[in-house]
Amino acid sequence: MQDYARLIGIDVGKKRVGIAQTDLLQTIASPVGTFSPENVFTEIGNIVEHAPVKKFVIGWPLSLSGDEGSATQMVEAFIKKLQQKFPEIEIIKVDERYTSSRARDIMLEAGVPKKKRQEKGRVDRIAAAIILQNYLDSNI
Template sequence: MGRILAIDYGTKRVGIAVTDTLQLIANPLETVHAKDVLVYLKAYLQREPVEAFVVGMPRNLLGNPTDSTQHVVGFVRKLQKEFPATPVHTVDERFTSRMAQQAMLAGGLKKKDRQDKGTVDRVSAAIILQSYLESRTI
């Protein structure tokens, strides 16, 4: 069984999270620059089998697209073109950054670590992935 890899895509930084081999638990993996994300993913897929990608889709409070949505849709297209054999699922990512901040605070991370945007992006990707995993079991 391959892992599931989640992506919190931003135009500057991309947070990446991955499941364990049993696809039970989401773990923050890495933060990479947006221009390097496809290279990073190619290298990762050479080392580890990946069954699917999950990409956080930005929405506003009413569920409508945001200014960032078009960038994520473009990235999803690139992902599908680059890895045609790997399914890509999108998940509503509303509130994941706020939830990541709260999780880091509850986890006892120091203020300096909580302010690191890369850490927030990785944790947000893990929250997106855990949300996807939980939605599959319903």
């Protein structure tokens, strides 16, 4: 029997948090939006309320050499808060190196005008979708 539930991708930043989600069959990741750190838990709660969520897939910010730094501490604090609010949902950390640059490349290849590519938050929500899709592709 198929387990119908979404996976939620999260790209945590200091100013903005990008959110993406899968369809219920967990085949494709789509951007949801970009939210302030203060409002993101309300938005995640709305998603969880409307459809079952199996996992949170969070971008884990490693340096190019693979080391953890100050950004990983920020994400770790976010994860702790997420665990407190949604203790029943599994959290997976995924290497997020190069996702922001890939998001910019995708927008360029898709012909997104420069002004739209520079909109605050656009890169963050696409990066969240890339993080989530990478997880899906490597866990089939």
